[in-house]
Amino acid sequence: MDQRTAAFQRHRSRLFSLAYRMLGSRADAEDVLQDAWLRWNESDTDSLRTPEAWLVTVTTRLALDRLRHAKVEREAYTGHWLPEPLVEPLDEDTPQDLLERADDISVALLRVLETLAPAERAAFVLRQAFDTDYAEIAALLGRNEAACRQLVHRATERVQEVRRQQPVDRGAHRRLLEAFAAAAAAGDLAGLRQLFADDVALVSDGGGRVSAFVHVLRGAQRLAQLYYATFRRAGDAVRYVPVRVNGGPGLARYFDGRLESVQAFDLDADGRIVAVYVQRNPDKLRAAAAALSQAG
Template identity: 40%
Template sequence: MTHESLYEQQRSLLFGIAYRMTGSVMESEDILQEAFLKWHEVDLDSLESPAAFLKTIVSRLAIDHLRRDKSRQDYIGPWLPEPLADQEQELPCPAERTELYQSLSMAFMHLLEKLTPVERAVFVLREVFGFDHLEVSRIVEKSTSNCRQIERRARQALKLDRTRFEASNSQHQTLMSEFINAMASGDDAKLLSMLAEDAILYSDGGGKALAVIRPLYGASRILEFIKAVRRGLSPDSRIQIRQVNGEPAMLVVQGEEVSSCVHFAWNGDKLSNIYIMRNPDKLKGLLANG
C-alpha cells in the first residue's frame, strides 16, 4: 500500500485525536497536514505498524502544539472549543458511535481544557479511544506506571461523572426544544424552572463579536441575560436546530450566516451549562440551512 492510501485509512481517527486534543478544527487540520508531510519521509518497510506510527506522530504534534500555544492565555473572554459540524464516521458499532459522540460534546470538550497537554493526551487516548497503557506510554514517552498516575490525576482534575454526558440525543433535543419555545414565547417562569440554581453560562466572542467576557453564574443572572438577548434579536434572525459536536445545538442565523452556536448541558431535566459561540472565526465551518 502507498503512503496516501494508508494515511486515508486512518485520517478520520487521526482527526478525532487532534480535535479532542486541541478543541480546534483549524489547528487539527494543520496538525494533520504536518503529520502527512512527516509520514511521507518514512520508509514503510521499516514500520512494524504504520497505523501506530501515524497515531504517535499526530498525538505528539498535538502535545507540542498545546505546549507552544500562548494564544489562549491572552484570549479575550472565555475560550470555548470550535464547534464541529457532524460528519458520518465509520465506526464498528452503534455503542462505539455513541461513546465517541459523547466525547465530542461541548461540555466534555470544555472540561478537557483543565488538563495539561500530557494529561489530555493520556486521558483522550485511554478514555476515549481505548488505547492500552503500553501504547499510550510509547506515544507520550512515559512509563506505563507513570501513565496510570497521569490518568488518575486527569480523572480527579475533571471530577468526571459520565452520567452527565449520557442523555440521549432525543431527550436532549426534547429538553432543548422546550427551552427554545419558552424563550420565543417569553415564558420566563418556564425558563427559570428549567435552569439549575448553580447554572453557568459561557460566551466566546474572541474580541470579534459581542459576548459576555466573564462566565455568568446562577439561574437569575442567566435569565436576565436571555431576556436581553431576546430583546436584541433582529427581525430577520432564524433559529435552527442542528447536530454539532455529536449533539443537538441551537444555531442563530442572520441572513446566510450563523451568528451564534449554542450548546446546552443537562443534569437530569435541569440546564446546568450553556455554551455560546459567537467568534466568527470559529463559526466558519457551520453553514446555515435554507
C-alpha cells in the same frame, strides 16, 4: 487514489478524532493532520508493519507540540476560551460521526481537558478514548508506565464530575432544546425560566473579536431575561436551528440569516439546563457556518 494515500485516508477519521481531543480546535487538528500527511508521504511506508501505529504516534507528537504552543497563546486569550465546535445538521450523518457519537468530546469535557498539562491530556485521551495500552503511551510520551498511569489517574479525577453531568437520554435532550428554541423565539419568559436549573451558568466566547460576557452569568431568572431581551431586541430577525454540536443536541442562532453563535447545553438529572456554552468567536464559527450552509 494511490496505495499510500488510501492507507492514510483509511485512518484519517481516527487521527482527526485524536488531534481534536488533544487541541479542542478543528482548524488546529486539520493542520496537525496535514503535517502528519506530509511526514507519511515522505516516509518509507513499505517497511512499516503497522501503519496505523506509526500514524497515531506521529499525530500524537505533532498535537502535543502544537498544544504546548497553544497553551501559551491561550493564556493571553481575551475572555473565556471555549473549543471550536464540531457542528452538523441534526439528522445528517457525516464523517465526524466517527468521533464515536462523542460523549467524550462534549464542550464541558473539552473545557476540563484544557486545564490539564499537555502530557496529562495526551495520556488521558489515548487511554480513555482509544484504549491505548500503557506501554504504548509510555513510549509515545517518553515516560515510564507507572508515571503514565498516574497521569491518567489524575486526569480522570478531574473529568469525573463532568461525566456524571452528561445526559443519558439524547432524545430527552433534543426535545428540551426544541422547547427552549421555541420559548426563546417566542419571547416566553416564564417558559424559559422553567427550563433552567436554579444554578444554571452561561459561558460565552467572543475571542476579542465580538462582544461576550467577561464573567460567567448565573441564575435561571437572569438567563431567562437575557434570552427574552434578545427576543425583544431582534424579534423575527433571530432564529434558532437545532443542530448537532460535538456529537450532542445543540442550537445554532442566526441574526438576519447570519450565524451569530453555536450553543451547547448540559442537563441535570431532572432534565433542566445547568450550563450553556455560547461560541461567538467568528474564527471558531467559520467551519460551522460553511457546514450548515452546504446542508441547506
